[in-house]
Amino acid sequence: MTAISFRAHSGNYYCVTEAEFQAVFNEHKDAVYRFVWRMTSSATVAEDIAQDVFITLLRAPGRFDPVRGTMRSFLLGIARNLALKRWRDEHRWEELDDETFRPDPVDPKRGDVAEIVGAAVRALPPLQREVLILAEYDELTLEEIAHAVESEIGTVKSRLHRARENLRRMLASLGPAKTEKGERSSHGTIR
Amino acid sequence: MEPFDEKELSSLLQRWKAPAAPASLNVSTVGLRPSRWQWLWTGSIRVPVPVGMIVVFVAAVFWIAFGGSHPQPGAPPVAVPNNAATPVVEPPVSAPPEVAVSRQPASPALAGFRPVSQLEPKIIKEQR
Numbered sequence: 001m002t003a004i005s006f007r008a009h010s011g012n013y014y015c016v017t018e019a020e021f022q023a024v025f026n027e028h029k030d031a032v033y034r035f036v037w038r039m040t041s042s043a044t045v046a047e048d049i050a051q052d053v054f055i056t057l058l059r060a061p062g063r064f065d066p067v068r069g070t071m072r073s074f075l076l077g078i079a080r081n082l083a084l085k086r087w088r089d090e091h092r093w094e095e096l097d098d099e100t101f102r103p104d105p106v107d108p109k110r111g112d113v114a115e116i117v118g119a120a121v122r123a124l125p126p127l128q129r130e131v132l133i134l135a136e137y138d139e140l141t142l143e144e145i146a147h148a149v150e151s152e153i154g155t156v157k158s159r160l161h162r163a164r165e166n167l168r169r170m171l172a173s174l175g176p177a178k179t180e181k182g183e184r185s186s187h188g189t190i191r
Numbered sequence: 192m193e194p195f196d197e198k199e200l201s202s203l204l205q206r207w208k209a210p211a212a213p214a215s216l217n218v219s220t221v222g223l224r225p226s227r228w229q230w231l232w233t234g235s236i237r238v239p240v241p242v243g244m245i246v247v248f249v250a251a252v253f254w255i256a257f258g259g260s261h262p263q264p265g266a267p268p269v270a271v272p273n274n275a276a277t278p279v280v281e282p283p284v285s286a287p288p289e290v291a292v293s294r295q296p297a298s299p300a301l302a303g304f305r306p307v308s309q310l311e312p313k314i315i316k317e318q319r
Contacts, residue, residue, distance in 0.1 A: 025218055033212035047216050054218040117207040136204045168195050171203060175195075 025054055028072055031138060032079050038133045039083045041122050049082045069147040073140055077148035080130055087126055101125050103166055108173045120170040128163035131156050 032053050037046040056078050057064065064074050103123055106116050121129060127149075134145045145160075146153045195203065238246075 029212045029216060033216060034209035037209050038207075043210070043213070047213060050212060050216055051218060058218070113203075114206045114208065117204055121204070121207065132204075136201060137209070164197075164200060167204070168200060171195070171200075174203065 021058065024057070024071060028075050029054070031072060032075050035076055035133060035138060036079050036083050038118075038121065038137060039080075039126070039130060040086070041118070045083075045086065049079055049086070052082055053078045069144055072138075073144040073148045076134060076138060076140070077150065080134075080148055084126060084130075101128075101162075101166060103170045105173045106170050113174065116174065117171065120167055123170065124163055124166055128159050128166065131159045132163040132167070135160055 029050060033046050033050045036049045037043060040046060040049070053075055057075065064071060068074075069077075101124070103120075106120055108116065110116055110119070121132065124132065130149060131145055134140045134148060135142075140148065142153050142156055142160075146156045149156065151159075
């Protein structure tokens with residue numbers, strides 16, 4: 001059985017088996033896939049990158065250091081790097097973190113509330129989008145996000161703040177009351 | 192339009208659902224690590240630059256010392272006799288002093304050579 005080594009707390013290496021790797025894969029594959037799907041809005045790209053993330057883990061397991069963060073934040077960090085690399089290849093001349101980004105409110109008649117929210121998140125600059133997704137959907141702590149995106153906690157806070165402000169601006173037309181109304185119309189009940 | 196507070200914004204964001212990973216996403220650990228024989232064809236090793244330079248230098252020295260007697264590029268091909276594989280040169284045992292062997296290449300001596308127009312053989316009788 002192939003052995004995969006992960007770094008232990010003491011700095012030594014210990015081994016996990018294929019079965020243990022499969023357990024890591026089964027535990028985190030959905031989180032990794034969903035993160036990339038939200039970042040790229042492409043199922044094909046999400047699958048490709050998620051696969052690359054686990055192959056990276058398999059080929060270089062020593063890169064994971066439990067002292068620095070959890071396995072989940074480590075895998076999401078790899079996914080984030082691969083997604084950003086792809087984004088840079090496709091948007092060579094655009095800013096990753098555009099501080100001057102001032103979006104317009106979205107049209108509430110554009111579609112379903114979920115679609116509008118998705119479009120608003122996807123409209124954020126990549127560095128704002130990734131911290132928002134990691135905070136809101138993956139529920140990582142600020143420290144874990146900082147580890148995943150290889151930035152300072154203060155930088156993460158700042159990006160998260162700008163992302164939320166931009167989303168408030170974009171989704172203002174939905175408003176709390178309108179959200180409830182939209183939910184009632186789509187599901188028939190108010191949550 | 193009422194502004195969102197943190198909770199309202201978070202609950203609104205949760206409305207956007209992402210699909211779970213498809214079944215086709217399956218990292219099979221079998222075959223990801225190449226076998227040793229496969230590594231011989233596809234593997235790679237990292238060589239530090241100083242080590243690489245030393246290896247290249249030593250290879251160059253060996254080539255100059257033992258493999259540098261090749262013909263220069265651009266030189267005309269030299270006809271090699273069939274027995275060139277065994278280049279054993281035996282010095283003449285008793286070379287007659289009056290016979291001078293021309294070591295000059297044949298090609299300059301034949302530069303002005305022309306065949307005779309009419310062959311006139313003369314028979315010289317041997318005098319006894």
